[in-house]
Amino acid sequence: MDAADASRRLLRRYIAQESIDLVRAALAVxxxxxxxxxxxxxxxxxxxxxxGVQTGLPAGATPERRxxxxxxxxxxxxxxxxxxxxxxxxxxxxxxxxxxxxTGIPLTLCIVYIEVGKRCGLNVEGVGFPGHFLCKxxxxxxxxxxxxxxxxxxxxxxxxxxxxxxxxxxxVKFDPRLLRAAKPREILVRMxxxxxxxxxxxxxxxxxxxxxxxxxxxxxxxxxxxxERAQLYEQLGGSAAAxxxxxxxxxxxxxxxxxxxxxxxxxxxKDGSHFLN
Numbered sequence: 001m002d003a004a005d006a007s008r009r010l011l012r013r014y015i016a017q018e019s020i021d022l023v024r025a026a027l028a029v030x031x032x033x034x035x036x037x038x039x040x041x042x043x044x045x046x047x048x049x050x051x052g053v054q055t056g057l058p059a060g061a062t063p064e065r066r067x068x069x070x071x072x073x074x075x076x077x078x079x080x081x082x083x084x085x086x087x088x089x090x091x092x093x094x095x096x097x098x099x100x101x102x103t104g105i106p107l108t109l110c111i112v113y114i115e116v117g118k119r120c121g122l123n124v125e126g127v128g129f130p131g132h133f134l135c136k137x138x139x140x141x142x143x144x145x146x147x148x149x150x151x152x153x154x155x156x157x158x159x160x161x162x163x164x165x166x167x168x169x170x171x172v173k174f175d176p177r178l179l180r181a182a183k184p185r186e187i188l189v190r191m192x193x194x195x196x197x198x199x200x201x202x203x204x205x206x207x208x209x210x211x212x213x214x215x216x217x218x219x220x221x222x223x224x225x226x227x228e229r230a231q232l233y234e235q236l237g238g239s240a241a242a243x244x245x246x247x248x249x250x251x252x253x254x255x256x257x258x259x260x261x262x263x264x265x266x267x268x269x270k271d272g273s274h275f276l277n
Contacts, residue, residue, distance in 0.1 A: 003032065004032050006031070007029075008214065008217065010028045011031075014028055015185065015217065020183075022114065022115070022184040022187060022188070023043065023046065023111065024039065024043075025184065025188055026111055027039050029188065030094040030095055030097070032210060032214070042096055045099050046099070046116060047119065049073070049078075049119075050119030050120050052077070052078075053066070053070050053116060053120050054120055057120075063144075064144070066117075066122055067144055067146065067154075069120075070152070071151070071152030074112070074116065078102060080109065080112065081151060082104070082148075082151075088198050088201060089198075090195060092104045092105040093105065095111060095112075098112060106134070106147070106148065106149040107126075107190055107191055108191070110134065117137065122137050123137065123138040124137050125138070126186075127145070127178075127179050127180070128182045128190065129178055130163075130172075132147075134147055134155070136181070143179075157174070160178075164178065188218055189219050189222070192212070192214050192215035193225075196215065200232075209229065212229040216229065221252055223249055226248055226249045227249055230243075230246050234269070239269045240269075242269050246262055249262060250266070
């Protein structure tokens with residue numbers, strides 16, 4: 001069994017669980033690129049980060065106080081920060097690299113924040129807010145919205161509205177449902193979408209295909225993923241595989257606005273003579 005097969009077998013095992021262990025699944029995603037990755041090392045590192053937070057807290061500290069201490073420890077004492085200088089470096093999407101280098105993109109920094117927060121007794125969840133990923137901490141009354149990419153900035157309603165307008169325009173009004181908690185499976189799908197985008201932007205089509213393959217392990221009926229994989233198969237000469245994905249797209253979304261174009265593409269692929277086995 002090669003490294004890719006081993007990492008996917010591990011990923012399948014984690015995502016088959018009723019309650020997905022986000023950090024272990026995220027490390028399994030990274031393992032395909034880092035076959036010697038030591039899962040235990042990074043779990044222990046997260047434990048130590050939480051211990052560093054709790055060392056500076058009095059007994060019975062309020063959730064708000066714990067959030068403040070997490071922000072101080074991660075972002076000021078240890079220097080975790082968003083990678084503004086090289087946002088599209090693929091290492092920003094691998095949790096092991098984020099923990100080693102203390103920099104990443106919103107999604108992976110949120111995973112760190114979620115895991116440290118949980119170890120400190122907080123109810124922390126990811127939020128797929130338009131523009132970029134955030135965290136929220138549930139309180140007895142209300143919640144705190146945190147931006148780990150910007151060193152734990154706490155976001156009030158006015159700032160959320162400003163960011164929403166910046167991301168999608170003034171025509172979309174703020175709705176509390178935009179702060180819905182993202183499930184671990186959704187977070188992992190988004191991680192793999194990010195990787196696909198980064199690799200495709202670098203014309204690294206084999207790695208982009210690998211990312212979409214794993215995305216479809218998590219969400220087999222993800223139409224966007226199937227469309228992307230069909231395109232990548234075509235770019236890599238895999239007419240038969242591309243055709244199979246387009247057939248599934250048309251089955252899942254027969255009334256797609258571009259259904260006629262997809263059917264013409266499918267006929268062309270089936271008539272092709274070059275197939276990827």
